[in-house]
Amino acid sequence: MPDTPGWARWANDHRKWLFAAPAMAFVAALIIFPLAWTLYLSLTDSSGSVRAESEFIGFRNYLDVLSDTDRFWPAVGRTAAFTGVALFFEVVLGMAIALLLWRPFRGEKWVRVAILLPLVATPVAVGMMWRLIFDPNIGLANQALSWVGIGPQPWLAGQHTALPTTIFIDIWQWTPMVVLILLAGLTSLSDEPQEAAMIDGASAWQRFRHVTLPLLMPTVIVAILLRGIDALKTFDILYATKGRGGGSFHEVETLNVYAYGLSFDYNEYGLSSTVLILFFLIIIASMWALTARRKEGKR
Amino acid sequence: MKPRTGFRVFRAVALVVVVLSLVAPLLWMVAASFKTNVDIYDSSKALVFTPTLDNYGTVLQQANYVQFIVNSLWVAFAATVLSLLLGVPAAYSMSRFNMRKSALVVLMARVIPGVSLLVPWYYVFSNLRMVGGFSVLILSHMFVSLPLIVYIMMGFFDGLPDELEEAALVDGLTNIGAFRRITLPLSIPGIATAGILSFIFSWNNFMFALVLSGADTKTLPVAIFDFVGYASIDWGGLMAATTVVTLPIMIIALFVQKYIVSGLTAGATKG
Numbered sequence: 001m002p003d004t005p006g007w008a009r010w011a012n013d014h015r016k017w018l019f020a021a022p023a024m025a026f027v028a029a030l031i032i033f034p035l036a037w038t039l040y041l042s043l044t045d046s047s048g049s050v051r052a053e054s055e056f057i058g059f060r061n062y063l064d065v066l067s068d069t070d071r072f073w074p075a076v077g078r079t080a081a082f083t084g085v086a087l088f089f090e091v092v093l094g095m096a097i098a099l100l101l102w103r104p105f106r107g108e109k110w111v112r113v114a115i116l117l118p119l120v121a122t123p124v125a126v127g128m129m130w131r132l133i134f135d136p137n138i139g140l141a142n143q144a145l146s147w148v149g150i151g152p153q154p155w156l157a158g159q160h161t162a163l164p165t166t167i168f169i170d171i172w173q174w175t176p177m178v179v180l181i182l183l184a185g186l187t188s189l190s191d192e193p194q195e196a197a198m199i200d201g202a203s204a205w206q207r208f209r210h211v212t213l214p215l216l217m218p219t220v221i222v223a224i225l226l227r228g229i230d231a232l233k234t235f236d237i238l239y240a241t242k243g244r245g246g247g248s249f250h251e252v253e254t255l256n257v258y259a260y261g262l263s264f265d266y267n268e269y270g271l272s273s274t275v276l277i278l279f280f281l282i283i284i285a286s287m288w289a290l291t292a293r294r295k296e297g298k299r
Numbered sequence: 300m301k302p303r304t305g306f307r308v309f310r311a312v313a314l315v316v317v318v319l320s321l322v323a324p325l326l327w328m329v330a331a332s333f334k335t336n337v338d339i340y341d342s343s344k345a346l347v348f349t350p351t352l353d354n355y356g357t358v359l360q361q362a363n364y365v366q367f368i369v370n371s372l373w374v375a376f377a378a379t380v381l382s383l384l385l386g387v388p389a390a391y392s393m394s395r396f397n398m399r400k401s402a403l404v405v406l407m408a409r410v411i412p413g414v415s416l417l418v419p420w421y422y423v424f425s426n427l428r429m430v431g432g433f434s435v436l437i438l439s440h441m442f443v444s445l446p447l448i449v450y451i452m453m454g455f456f457d458g459l460p461d462e463l464e465e466a467a468l469v470d471g472l473t474n475i476g477a478f479r480r481i482t483l484p485l486s487i488p489g490i491a492t493a494g495i496l497s498f499i500f501s502w503n504n505f506m507f508a509l510v511l512s513g514a515d516t517k518t519l520p521v522a523i524f525d526f527v528g529y530a531s532i533d534w535g536g537l538m539a540a541t542t543v544v545t546l547p548i549m550i551i552a553l554f555v556q557k558y559i560v561s562g563l564t565a566g567a568t569k570g
């Protein structure tokens with residue numbers, strides 16, 4: 001390249017980092033400093049205003065939070081319940097629907113469109129939509145129950161029904177995501193193992209259990225991983241249906257909602273940072289557990 | 300393999316149930332947006348009612364929604380374009396030079412809960428007098444779209460053969476020239492996928508705008524809450540607002556569903 005200017009040659013030789021560095025720098029700048037600061041704040045009694053003087057108090061926040069059976073541990077429980085139950089139904093239903101869609105059929109295109117609609121819908125709008133449907137007095141849900149002779153349910157308004165109802169909304173919105181991922185996995189499988197099993201006289205269930213499912217397992221884990229991370233962090237649906245603090249009895253207050261409230265409703269920056277650091281550790285630990293299983297499955 | 304008749308009947312019934320349960324709530328929302336609040340409260344008017352455009356009148360005129368629509372469009376568009384500018388070359392480099400550890404830095408952004416970044420961001424950006432302006436909203440939405448774009452484009456570049464670029468090098472192009480003149484044009488389907496999904500995720504994003512937007516820079520998902528009062532809810536207005544937010548991207552989704560599906564499932568089948 002004799003006629004290229006010097007800077008162009010330099011750029012060409014260093015393109016590996018020239019291309020990658022801006023994006024990495026952008027994300028790192030928006031992550032590293034905040035995380036370090038959150039870690040620092042979690043060791044102080046910062047509250048009221050981020051600008052105000054705060055004192056270094058070591059691990060006292062951590063002791064306070066970890067011994068808080070009033071808000072913190074119930075929030076951990078709700079986060080685990082929300083994520084666990086939602087994931088379970090999303091994977092089971094998602095697998096069933098993906099299997100239904102696996103082989104070609106008439107009207108396939110319309111079913112795919114229907115599956116895409118909840119996925120692209122704005123989550124807060126979805127929350128509001130269900131809030132109307134589940135309204136105890138005017139909602140469609142209770143009207144439908146009355147047609148079949150069941151009494152009205154409080155749904156989102158009830159202290160014990162609110163969390164299951166929000167889980168239902170999450171399942172409605174995100175099962176399609178699992179369907180798409182599993183369907184992509186199914187279509188990439190080759191037909192031969194299936195056919196071999198069929199010749200051997202295996203029933204449909206046996207073929208699913210012993211041929212399809214093991215082959216599909218890596219994709220299932222990817223779906224669980226992607227959905228799990230987002231389910232742990234659910235915020236929009238809970239905020240739209242129950243507002244600040246997860247409702248007056250904190251009935252849908254997950255870790256994310258709790259930390260948001262501590263930060264932006266009560267300005268308890270020290271405590272909220274502690275909750276966030278613990279929350280972050282929980283997410284990393286769950287991811288690590290899942291990816292470890294994934295590697296094991298590969299062997 | 301052709302399924303048996305029994306299964307095909309069962310499948311047809313099951314799929315009708317699935318489609319209805321996914322679509323019916325959305326139709327209910329749209330229907331309510333054309334009802335007066337009196338009709339929404341009247342269960343005998345559930346299916347048969349006189350449609351009215353009053354709710355949309357409220358949304359578009361009184362509630363200043365046109366401004367919020369423009370805000371949402373601008374933030375999602377700017378965040379998408381800037382993220383593509385940063386993300387596409389980065390994904391290319393990470394895919395070609397196998398920089399998986401560097402890619403992890405960018406993908407970390409998908410894992411960290413947004414709240415843990417918001418307090419420090421709010422502090423820094425309010426000191427810079429940026430809170431309530433568009434720049435901080437666009438930056439925060441880029442934080443959502445950039446990792447998405449890098450993830451999708453890395454998968455796309457992984458699937459693109461090296462040979463075409465090598466041929467271009469033999470023909471006398473530089474590496475960067477080959478990227479610009481050969482690889483980029485071939486990547487247009489991937490870039491479209493990444494761009495569409497980035498736009499949708501940015502359009503739908505709620506938490507960052509909730510904290511970082513001001514009265515004039517509010518995006519649609521935040522503006523929805525204008526219809527929720529402490530004592531009562533203007534259901535008709537609220538459903539019109541939610542319809543205004545969701546309908547545009549649903550229509551986009553109908554036309555470009557192939558791209559959305561390939562983006563959402565990017566990398567899923569490689570295990």
